[in-house]
Amino acid sequence: MTTRIESPPHLSDETPTPNVAGGDTAPAIPTRRRRKRSLxxxxxxxxxxxxxxxxxxxxxxxxxxxxxxxxxxxxxxxxxxxxxxxxxxxxxxxxxxxxxxxxxxxxxxCPEGTLGSLFWVSVFVTLFFAVVTVTLEVGLGLWFANIMHRTMRGRALIRTSVLVAWAIPTAVSAKLWAYIFAYDGIANRLLGTHILWTSEVWPSRFAVVIADVWKTTPFVALLILAGLQMIPRETYEAARVDGASRWQQFRYITLPLIKPAIVVAVLFRALDALRMYDLPAIMTGGGDGSTTTLSILVVDQMRQGFNSASALSTITFGLVFLIAWLLVKTLSINVVATQNAQRKGA
Structure with missing residues (x-):
């Protein structure tokens, strides 16, 4: 009597694959469907x-x-x-x-005052505006966000009044601040001074900083407020039961949990400040170098030659890309390290 050995059935796309953990078989994803997903x-x-x-x-x-x-x-x-x-x-x-x-x-x-000698001055001015404005805006935005986050009467009115400055177009706010910092404007009258805010070197720079901080601090406050609203109230109640002070709650609870929102705010504002053009251009007209940013220098050079302006714009693009990459690497590492430390502590 002959015994016929049957060959194993042909493995089709629907053949189940063994589940090593449980011992049973689980249906595999068909190769054709997997190919459709990959395409x-x-x-x-x-x-x-x-x-x-x-x-x-x-x-x-x-x-x-x-x-x-x-x-x-x-x-x-x-x-x-x-x-x-x-x-x-x-x-x-x-x-x-x-x-x-x-x-x-x-x-x-290059003779003094030509576009060639203005390059490094414009680099300094651009970095100065970026560092000072972003630092002030994050600090004030954190303060405003905490105020808007409190439960009190008139909170909706406070939030609306804070966001009005951000809603105004930049050209309009620049013209408004140009009138304020005029020689016979409100600033000199209130301070009792005779400062040329839009002509002298450092006064014009501080005038641009003040105008930019007033304009964009509400944007930073709005981002941080979104992070504050994600923190459960039970966390603060448990901290108060444990005897934590307000400063300890802010340092060990609020700041670590809103770090991702602060990182986003810093990245957005830093990139905006590095390509700042309209605010100093309208307020001071570039200030003959005192408030000339790289973007203003590129536009000025375009009137003299597109190819040299293309080189300058390429340098500006490389500088902004390098700073953005450094910020992403540095701030992302800090956020990840903080989150890992919190998980280990939990």
Whole structure:
């Protein structure tokens, strides 16, 4: 009597896979369905990626390519503009090394007050505005958020009044502060001074800082308020039962739990401050270098040559990208470390 050994059935897409933990079998995801899912992800991302490539990628690449070309110059022999073609890193050297060229193309030292010598001044002004305004806005925003978070009569009116400044367009608020800081404006009358707030170097910088802090502190307060509202009230009640003071509650409960909101506020405001243009441009007109940010310098240079302005805009883009990357790495590590410490303590 012959025994026929049957071959194992063909493993189809629906073949169950053994469950090692429980000993039974669990149905596997069909290969065809898994393939459809893997194709659906790039299909959904593709329209957004293509749009970003057109709107952002193409202008950035075009600006980088233009930055390696020289600006057209007037050829006296034929009486018209002639392109200089590929000049390599000459435009970048002009800005970073403050190099200028004469009519013959030879490198000479830049005269005082020219755009070449204004580059590092504008870098300092941009970083000064970013550091000072973001620091003040986060501190005041944290204070305003705590006030708006309290349960009291008229809380809705307080929140509305705080957010009014942020709702006003920047051009309107800049013109408003320009009137306030005029020579015969409200600021000099209240202080009894005769300061040229929009002409002198440091007064004009402080005027821009005050206007920017007044304008955007409500935005930071709104972000921090959203973080405060996520903290359960039972946490504070338990801390009060344990005898924690208000300062201890703020230090060990409030600050650690709203750190993600503060990180978002710092990132948003830092990126906005690094590309600040409209507020100092309207209030002081750039201030002949005292309030000239990198964005103002790029716009001024565009009136003289697009290719050198492209090099300057590329440098500005690199600077903003580097600072944003450092902030993301540093602040994200701090938030993750705090959350890990809280989990270990729990």
């Amino acid at each position: 659906a992800v790039p299909a959904l991302i593709a329209p957004t990626a293509i749009l970003l490539a057109i709107v952002i990628g193409y202008p950035v690449i075009s600006a980088i390519v233009m930055s390696f070309r020289g600006d057209p110059t007037i050829d006296t022999a034929i009486g018209r503009f002639v392109g200089q073609g590929w000049v390599g890193l000459a435009n970048y050297k002009h800005w970073i090394l403050q190099q200028c060229t004469d009519a013959s193309g030879q490198t000479v030292s």
